Amino acid sequence: MALTLAEKIIQQHLVKEACSETDFTEGLPIKPGSHIAIKIDQTLTQDATGTMAYLQFEAIGVPRIKTEISVSYIDHNTLQTDFKNMDDHRYLQSVAAKYGLWFSRAGNGICHQVHLEKFGIPGKTLLGSDSHTPTAGGLGMIAIGAGGLDVAVAMAGGAFHLAMPKIIGVHLTGKLKAGVSAKDIILEVLRRETVKGGVGSIYEYFGDGVDSLTLPERSTITNMGAELGATSSIFPSDESTRCYLEAMGRSEIWKPLAADEGAVYHKITEIDLSQLQPLAACPHSPDAVQTIASLAGKPVQQVVIGSCTNSSLDDLAAVASIVRGKHIACGVEAGIAPGSRTTLLMAAKAGILEDLIDAGFRILESACGPCIGQGFAPSSAGISLRTFNRNFPGRSGTADAGVYLVSPETAAAAAVTGCITDPQTFASSIPGASLLYGNAHEKNKTAVKTGETGLHKADFYTLSSEEVKQTALNEKMFIPPLPPEKAAKVEIIRGPNIKECPQAPASAKNLTIPVILKAGDNISTDEILPAGAKMLPLRSNIPEIAKYTLERVDPGFYANAMAAAADGKDGSAVVGGDNYGQGSSREHAALAPMYLGVRVVLVKSFARIHRANLINCGILPLLFKNPEDYERIKQNNVLYIQDIDISLKTGNPFKITCTAPCGTELFTFEALNDFDERTRSILAAGGLSAYTRGGGQ
Ligand code: MIC
Numbered sequence: 135m136a137l138t139l140a141e142k143i144i145q146q147h148l149v150k151e152a153c154s155e156t157d158f159t160e161g162l163p164i165k166p167g168s169h170i171a172i173k174i175d176q177t178l179t180q181d182a183t184g185t186m187a188y189l190q191f192e193a194i195g196v197p198r199i200k201t202e203i204s205v206s207y208i209d210h211n212t213l214q215t216d217f218k219n220m221d222d223h224r225y226l227q228s229v230a231a232k233y234g235l236w237f238s239r240a241g242n243g244i245c246h247q248v249h250l251e252k253f254g255i256p257g258k259t260l261l262g263s264d265s266h267t268p269t270a271g272g273l274g275m276i277a278i279g280a281g282g283l284d285v286a287v288a289m290a291g292g293a294f295h296l297a298m299p300k301i302i303g304v305h306l307t308g309k310l311k312a313g314v315s316a317k318d319i320i321l322e323v324l325r326r327e328t329v330k331g332g333v334g335s336i337y338e339y340f341g342d343g344v345d346s347l348t349l350p351e352r353s354t355i356t357n358m359g360a361e362l363g364a365t366s367s368i369f370p371s372d373e374s375t376r377c378y379l380e381a382m383g384r385s386e387i388w389k390p391l392a393a394d395e396g397a398v399y400h401k402i403t404e405i406d407l408s409q410l411q412p413l414a415a416c417p418h419s420p421d422a423v424q425t426i427a428s429l430a431g432k433p434v435q436q437v438v439i440g441s442c443t444n445s446s447l448d449d450l451a452a453v454a455s456i457v458r459g460k461h462i463a464c465g466v467e468a469g470i471a472p473g474s475r476t477t478l479l480m481a482a483k484a485g486i487l488e489d490l491i492d493a494g495f496r497i498l499e500s501a502c503g504p505c506i507g508q509g510f511a512p513s514s515a516g517i518s519l520r521t522f523n524r525n526f527p528g529r530s531g532t533a534d535a536g537v538y539l540v541s542p543e544t545a546a547a548a549a550v551t552g553c554i555t556d557p558q559t560f561a562s563s564i565p566g567a568s569l570l571y572g573n574a575h576e577k578n579k580t581a582v583k584t585g586e587t588g589l590h591k592a593d594f595y596t597l598s599s600e601e602v603k604q605t606a607l608n609e610k611m612f613i614p615p616l617p618p619e620k621a622a623k624v625e626i627i628r629g630p631n632i633k634e635c636p637q638a639p640a641s642a643k644n645l646t647i648p649v650i651l652k653a654g655d656n657i658s659t660d661e662i663l664p665a666g667a668k669m670l671p672l673r674s675n676i677p678e679i680a681k682y683t684l685e686r687v688d689p690g691f692y693a694n695a696m697a698a699a700a701d702g703k704d705g706s707a708v709v710g711g712d713n714y715g716q717g718s719s720r721e722h723a724a725l726a727p728m729y730l731g732v733r734v735v736l737v738k739s740f741a742r743i744h745r746a747n748l749i750n751c752g753i754l755p756l757l758f759k760n761p762e763d764y765e766r767i768k769q770n771n772v773l774y775i776q777d778i779d780i781s782l783k784t785g786n787p788f789k790i791t792c793t794a795p796c797g798t799e800l801f802t803f804e805a806l807n808d809f810d811e812r813t814r815s816i817l818a819a820g821g822l823s824a825y826t827r828g829g830g831q
């Protein structure tokens with residue numbers, strides 16, 4: 135039977151003995167929602183999630199990683215205002231040396247961009263402790279973001295367990311007009327599907343519109359598929375993929391991959407690229423999408439180009455082509471962070487950097503930087519146009535800033551005009567060719583981007599294929615795995631801020647717990663456990679970072695949690711609306727509440743990675759059986775949850791009594807028990823570590 139590309143790769147990686155509950159026949163589609171387990175070929179971690187992931191990997195106790203390739207990147211915590219971040223980097227470097235990983239040093243670039251350039255392989259699986267791991271889906275991989283413990287288990291050779299996603303087809307036709315770009319495609323998908331529309335799904339792109347998209351453009355789309363809440367996104371591996379890999383000096387790993395003719399998708403959404411307009415995601419959600427035309431004229435104080443979404447050489451070339459010979463408007467500050475050192479070097483060789491500097495751009499390092507609130511925070515109530523993927527409240531570092539997520543072309547247009555401007559005005563300045571694909575004119579990409587509007591006159595920059603390849607093959611900022619005999623002698627370096635990962639409490643039979651927070655819809659992990667310059671150095675120290683848990687939603691959260699967890703008490707509960715825990719994969723957003731005694735998070739719906747992290751931490755992530763019950767619960771009500779052990783054994787719904795703080799019974803209700811058998815066992819064991827220690831697979 136015809137299968138989608140995602141289904142084919144998943145089926146090739148199924149670990150059948152670990153999918154005991156799943157009923158499937160080889161070659162036939164697996165029912166969405168079935169519990170499956172897949173073999174992971176590659177893993178990646180970054181430094182903000184990596185320390186916890188490797189502390190947990192060390193605790194598992196295998197002498198060397200069992201994946202084909204695992205890479206530890208330093209890209210998030212590069213603002214070193216004291217010893218903490220660099221201590222983490224040294225710990226991560228020593229762990230990589232000891233256990234057989236590649237290490238990508240600070241300055242080498244953002245994990246997702248570097249992984250595309252150097253390690254991604256069509257048809258393989260990748261698990262990363264970062265929610266934008268699906269960026270590699272642009273190369274035809276099944277790439278999934280997860281919590282650090284899941285990545286640690288995969289490095290130790292364990293399968294990755296998930297519910298079989300629905301495969302949603304995105305049928306692309308036509309070609310983009312000059313001034314409209316890949317970012318506008320994914321913003322259009324977000325506009326249609328919303329930030330929770332993709333939960334439990336993989337978005338698979340196909341159709342002749344795909345042919346016209348370069349690999350970096352595809353990866354912009356798969357990257358921001360994370361904002362749909364999707365498990366992953368994937369493109370076929372075709373001629374464009376081959377050209378990219380050839381440019382990177384890795385053509386030998388290319389193979390063609392596509393869905394079978396007649397493959398059936400759960401649903402298909404149609405996008406005619408020629409009809410798209412430049413778009414922006416308005417404050418404070420990636421799905422608050424409006425046309426640039428409707429926002430035109432709005433004054434802008436800041437423009438930033440970069441992040442794992444839009445920081446490729448072609449993105450930089452597009453920006454430089456627009457600002458070339460002009461200067462950024464006097465009311466605007468502009469910054470650019472190339473996605474990788476390779477990109478930065480290529481931009482320097484092609485003359486792009488010179489034009490950007492000349493136009494007044496501040497050149498930021500090749501790292502996450504402003505995307506995670508590490509510098510470049512906007513002014514009070516400032517309007518900042520960013521080519522990034524998230525604009526959750528406060529993420530930029532300025533609580534009342536208005537962050538708009540836009541394409542590099544739109545950002546560049548605003549940089550020179552000082553207000554939101556339709557980049558199609560600059561159509562004749564926008565390159566029609568991909569610099570990355572060597573001599574782009576020969577590859578004839580021009581027709582793709584410029585359409586009728588312009589010809590080669592916009593292609594100011596040139597770079598020979600040889601220059602591209604030589605730059606890409608420069609491995610000086612990587613440290614390759616050590617051979618086992620040398621690795622065994624490596625001593626792990628631990629700074630004083632690196633504290634052990636706290637363990638989950640044993641599972642309870644009954645719980646009597648106050649609701650210490652009642653939150654609304656779409657609470658992001660940036661709100662649960664903020665990032666930013668102040669908080670990130672505490673990522674290796676849960677007791678310290680836990681003090682800031684949910685402070686953006688309720689500054690009294692920490693004190694209330696501590697009071698509810700005092701001697702003899704059962705801990706606390708958090709109640710939330712839809713899509714609770716969207717955004718980042720940071721397991722700290724589960725570890726910190728666990729450390730503070732949160733035992734239950736009861737919501738209308740969850741984001742996938744956060745729910746998995748709560749399960750791993752032994753926190754019961756419950757769903758209202760009847761979503762109207764959400765309205766009836768008030769903050770400070772007390773929940774009595776009885777016979778949890780029986781529900782976890784039988785799969786029966788959880789029975790909950792809600793009482794007033796004085797003890798008066800208010801009403802009873804049920805929470806769903808939608809967990810598969812393995813998950814129920816993990817919860818009964820008190821989290822994944824305890825389950826694994828007890829012999830669970
Ligand atoms: C993010 O974009 O929010 C991050 C920072 O990359 C996170 C990871 C983290 O919190 O360390 C993510 O996307 O998973």
Ligand code: SF4
Pocket residue numbers: 210244264266441442443501502505506523
């Ligand atoms: Fe880094 Fe931002 Fe990408 Fe997260 S989204 S990996 S913080 S660049």
